[in-house]
Amino acid sequence: MHSSISGSNGKMFDLNDIALFVQVVRCGSFAEAARHAGMPPNTVSRRIQQLEARLGTRLLQRSTRKLSLTPAGQDFHERCAGGIDGLIEAGQALMLGSREPSGRVRVAAPADIFDFFPMEWITYFLQAYPRVQLEFVLSDARADLIAEQIDIAFRGGPLPDSGYVGRQLVRTLGDNLVASPAYLAEHGVPATLADLGQYDCLAPAQPGGRARWRLHGPQGAEEVQVSGRFKANTAQALRKAAVAGLGIALLPHMMVLPDIQAERLVTVLPQYQQMSHGLSVLYPSRRHLPAAVSAFIDFVVERLGEVSGDVAGR
Structure with missing residues (x-):
């Protein structure tokens, strides 16, 4: 059984073909979509070509490695996917007697x-x-x-x-400067932002070996160049390094909050923050x-x- 709708130009669109197009996009290939739909891959390809002919535009770019959406295909998918999902969900809800x-x-x-x-x-x-x-x-x-x-x-x-x-x-939240109590007990607590240049600071690797932190404080935005003997490209690695006493890190408050509550880390220069998004x-x-x-x-x-x-x- 085929369900169809008529466009403003009088052409008929088969809802099954539109649903099949959405399935092809999600599966990433005609073969995988065909497996889900229980039909031959060449049938899937033919029906998508028929849909493109009715729409008068190409929806998919075919290559030997993968399918990709054209700009028109991206827009058509965004407009159709939710509606198709809604129809499927409505049918499932009726069959199951539940939402x-x-x-x-x-x-x-x-x-x-x-x-x-x-x-x-x-x-x-x-x-x-x-x-x-x-x-x-x-x-x-x-x-x-x-x-x-x-x-x-x-x-x-x-x-x-x-x-x-x-x-x-x-x-939007602020990233905070933190360090372990042991590190601060050994090296002292920085009194100003400029003092950070004299401490081991934990930051992602940068060309030249130094990083630049831009923070907001009582005088507005300020910058400081920092360096340290340990660098890593993930925030979690920097957090673990700070807990281990390797230096001062600039990290999201949500990430370090459990460590602050457990006193594994303390806030350094709390009047300064780097605003995140x-x-x-x-x-x-x-x-x-x-x-x-x-x-x-x-x-x-x-x-x-x-x-x-x-x-x-x-």
Whole structure:
């Protein structure tokens, strides 16, 4: 049975072909989409070509290695994916007699996300929604939401104009200077920002060996050049180095808050902060989010909101 709609130009569009196009994008290949749909790959390819002919534009660029969306295809996918998901979800809800969130939620996140997003929260969520499965893709590289079939991506820093939907989870917060009590007991406590040049400071590797920190303090924005004998390219490695007494680090407050509470770290020059851009979540579709995706986003907003509220109140 085929369902079709008529466009303003009188051409008929088969909803099954549109749904098949969305499946091809998510699978990344005709062969994988064909496997999911239970039809030959050449049939999938032919039906997508027919859809492109009806639309009068190319939606996909074909190559020997992978498929990629054209700008028109990107726009068409963004407009259609949510609607197709909504139709599927509505059908599932009728069949199951329930609107309970279900299905797989694929999440892209920084490699160290579970250092500030406790695994106990995941346990609580999965217990609350027993028909949902979570898949985390952990990497410090920015995921391609379409190519990697990502439902949700966590992003730190400013959000680029990517065409995706962005929602701030944690408001802009300040990164703090921290060090271990043992390091400060041995080397003393810096009295001014300029004093940092005389201390071992923990920062990512930079050409020339020195890093430049720009912080906001009582006199506004100030800069200081720092260096140290230990460098690393992840915040978590720098945190561990600071706890081990290797020097002073500039790190997100949310990351070091448990260490401060446990007195493994103390704040240095607390009147200075480096403003960060918080944490946001991205997702591809503008409307009709699957219930499972929407439930997880709401859950994360609630939990991180509680944490950031604690931070703001400190």
